[in-house]
Amino acid sequence: MLPRDDDDELTWVLFRQDGVLAYWQARRFFSEAAVRHRVRSGRWRRVHRQIYLTNNGPIGREQELWIAVLAAGRGALIAGSTALDGYGLHRYAGVGVHVLLPAFRRPIDLPPRVVIHRTAALPREDVHRMAAPPRTMPPRSVVDAAQWTGSDDAAAAIVAAAFQRRLVTAEEILGVLNRLPRARRRAVITAAAQDAEGGSHSLAELDYLRLSRRYGLPEPSRQVVRRDASGKRRYLDVYYEKWGVHVEIDGGQHNDPRHLWADMKRQNELWIAGDRVLRFPAHLIRANPAEVFAQVHAALRAAGWHT
DSSP states (O other): OOOOTTSOHHHHHHHHTTTEEEHHHHTTTSOHHHHHHHHHTTSSEEEETTEEESSSSOOOHHHHHHHHHHHHOTTOEEOHHHHHHHTTOOTTOOSSEEEEEETTOOOSOOOTTEEEEEESOOOGGGEETTSSSOEEOHHHHHHHHHHHSSOHHHHHHHHHHHHHTTOOOHHHHHHHHHHOTTOTTHHHHHHHHHHHHTTOOSHHHHHHHHHHHHTTOOOOEEEEEEEOTTSOEEEEEEEEGGGTEEEEEEOGGGGSHHHHHHHHHHHHHHHHHTOEEEEEEHHHHHHOHHHHHHHHHHHHHHTTOOO
16 A cells, blocks of 8 residues: 555655565664564564564565665665566566675675676666666666676577567667676677667577578568558568568467468468568577578579579
């Protein structure tokens, strides 16, 4: 329940922090003896060293984030994939809580599953202090999640997914990278952002674009809008427009019977209009690119392209 305007400061703090309170905060309102009494009487629970839950309910995700931030100390921010989860990009959140701290801070005792990162570069534009709990802004969260993840492919996938959700722009990503001269995977993140801005919103499409250039093929358009026979807007994954060659990259959703006929119908309409349509499963782009691009090369040559 939202507190009233005339409620006291403690009520508002507990509302904002989902009932989680650090000892240093509690001492602003209570004596040391009063804090101990609330814990002994069961009104409060100690959920970590000097961190209290002021109700008896289960610990939810937002409370877990507050516990992590308060345990890490002043200046701590939810960051990386954990921050992106709060912005609606859920698939990369994982089970841990990523927390960013100023470089000079080194917390000693942390709750389980809290992952600490430190930085010497944390300008105001990268911080969303109005969020609860405070966290990094979406562009900084994307860059940090990409540089902290386990592989280049995973980093590119995070960037592509953030563009698909319209959380960021290439200009914002490049701005963050300019503020982080030591960022890992700078080239990977830059390329993924620039390609995603051009329309490649899935990792398979980013892989395809990179390999298309490696195999010496002409530059395609991505996510081109076409209208089908009924006038409905359709998006083409990769389109070599000058030669009328369309490449469809099938992810897992294409195996869903609900989508299968729609895909077939779209392909038929393109064929009827005179385009050449090639379809490849997403995994084949990475597993056997030579086979994929031999067919694309052949289709382009048949359509009149010459190296």
